[in-house]
Amino acid sequence: MHRCHGQQGDPALFAKYPDASALAAADPADLEKLIHSTGFYRNKAKNLIGMARTLRDHFKGEVPRTMDELLTLPGVARKTANVVLGSGFGIAEGIVVDTHVIRLSGRLGLTRHKTPEKIERALVKMFPRDSWIFLSHALILHGRSLCSARAPKCGDCPMNSFCPAAQI
Numbered sequence: 001m002h003r004c005h006g007q008q009g010d011p012a013l014f015a016k017y018p019d020a021s022a023l024a025a026a027d028p029a030d031l032e033k034l035i036h037s038t039g040f041y042r043n044k045a046k047n048l049i050g051m052a053r054t055l056r057d058h059f060k061g062e063v064p065r066t067m068d069e070l071l072t073l074p075g076v077a078r079k080t081a082n083v084v085l086g087s088g089f090g091i092a093e094g095i096v097v098d099t100h101v102i103r104l105s106g107r108l109g110l111t112r113h114k115t116p117e118k119i120e121r122a123l124v125k126m127f128p129r130d131s132w133i134f135l136s137h138a139l140i141l142h143g144r145s146l147c148s149a150r151a152p153k154c155g156d157c158p159m160n161s162f163c164p165a166a167q168i
Contacts, residue, residue: 035048058072087133096136100147105119
């Protein structure tokens, strides 16, 4: 299994399952123990094993570099595919839309859409492709550090002078 540049993760997981073939042959109960702390570990273990089998059987153990191919992997939807392409391979295919990007795109008045697919379509029309990877990281980091769901720190935010949702 190709490991993307800048990859982080659990050393124990990668030591036990260093490639797609090893992960494809994993005992689900053993894998569940290693990923238990992530939540939804049973479903994630099933998807990880299925993903590894697909990589092994259809992609020669390599992580594919196209959206269409990534979407064939169990457990992979557009958000994950955009993360893999952008952060793993430096390919700007779209914008990662997670809970933070959903919240910020609304608060900043970038779109009124509520679904990740519609938000992504709106955002990619607004920003040049060469900014999509950075934008994904910037919005997520901003949502985690300043513009949280329950207690946004608008007084500390550099965008409070033009943010429609600023509570200062």
